[in-house]
Amino acid sequence: MRPTSPVRPVPDGPLSLPARLYLLAWDTARREVADPARLPPPVRAGALADLARRGLLIDDDGIATPLDLDSRTGDAVLDGLLELVSESCPHPWRTWVTLRSRHTLDAVREQLVAEGVLRAERRRVLGVFPSVEHVLEGTARVRHLQREMRRILDGPVPAGDVSEADATVVALGAAAGLSTLLPGGDRADWERRVEDLTERGGAATPALGRIVRELRTALSAAGPAPSLTAGG
Numbered sequence: 001m002r003p004t005s006p007v008r009p010v011p012d013g014p015l016s017l018p019a020r021l022y023l024l025a026w027d028t029a030r031r032e033v034a035d036p037a038r039l040p041p042p043v044r045a046g047a048l049a050d051l052a053r054r055g056l057l058i059d060d061d062g063i064a065t066p067l068d069l070d071s072r073t074g075d076a077v078l079d080g081l082l083e084l085v086s087e088s089c090p091h092p093w094r095t096w097v098t099l100r101s102r103h104t105l106d107a108v109r110e111q112l113v114a115e116g117v118l119r120a121e122r123r124r125v126l127g128v129f130p131s132v133e134h135v136l137e138g139t140a141r142v143r144h145l146q147r148e149m150r151r152i153l154d155g156p157v158p159a160g161d162v163s164e165a166d167a168t169v170v171a172l173g174a175a176a177g178l179s180t181l182l183p184g185g186d187r188a189d190w191e192r193r194v195e196d197l198t199e200r201g202g203a204a205t206p207a208l209g210r211i212v213r214e215l216r217t218a219l220s221a222a223g224p225a226p227s228l229t230a231g232g
Contacts (some may be wrong), residue, residue, distance in 0.1 A: 004207055009126070016044035017053075018077055018200070020169045022108045022189060025178050031136050034179050040101035041222045042176035046214040047104050048096055049083045049168050052211045061206050062214075064110060077107040095219035096131045109134055113189045117141065146180055149173065152197070153181060160214070161198035168201030168212055170194070176221035 001160070016093060021042045027034040035227050048064065051057040056071050056078075057064050066086045072079045081104055085091075112118040115212030117138040136142060152170050158168065173181045174194045182190065198216055 009166075016075055016077060016135040016165055017050040017165060017172075018043045018104060018108050019046075019112060020145060020149075021173055021176075021178075022105070022112070023145055024169070024173050026137065026142055026146075027135055027180060028139050028143050028146070031139070035177070038176055038178065040105045041097050041219055042107055042172055042178065044101035045097050045106045045172050045176075046092060046169065047078055047108075047214055049172065049212060051078055051082060053165070053168075053204070054078075054206055057085065057138055059093070059211055062092050064093050064096050065090065075111075076110055077104060080104070080107050093214045094221075097215060097218040098222055120150055149181060153190055153193060155193065159193070159200045162197065162200055164201055164203055167197040171198040171201050171212065171216055172219060175216040178224075 022039065025033050025035050025039050025042075033039060051073075052059075054073060056067055056073065058067050059065070062083060066082060069086050072082070082088065084100065084103065085096065109118060109120075113120045113134070117136075119135045119137050121133045121135055149166070149170050151157070152166055153174065162170075170181070171194055174190060174197075185190055194216075199209065202212035
């Protein structure tokens, strides 16, 4: 067994949970998203978990409910989702994992382009239809993120020593079956570890624990979303 060591933070500042889940899906060797059809739900689940961790989305008998219609985080991705939930009919958490989830994915990509992690290249499909392909610029940062998330999943760091945010990212990414996190796509080998990380991700309050578990369950049940371009 490898010696236990602290989990190091990702360099160049923190990333939101949806941004981490988006970047976790990139194949850095091929410089493309490894699981494009699976990507919108985990990114949306990450945003929901982030808002729940901040106390801005609360659980009301299974319904994702804004605590305050005027509250904002200052993060465009999270605030966009908070506004969408506020202006929509009430829905359970698992419904929000897939409902209009491409909106959150698009917002994350725009944010990462603005931060220089991605580059947006405008092209024309068949020489006629305009299209945007996203190219990974911050490869070293993404490799570091993926290495740390896989190390958390593999151990040997005890789940209690993992940050709640990192534990949530790994639990949701594993539930979504992201191949960059689960080599070979086999979740069974990590089932006990993912359970521990799920518990750790929701450790702050019993309500948050229920939310994280609900999001993980929704991701496990979600099928691939409509096809996306290989560039993410």
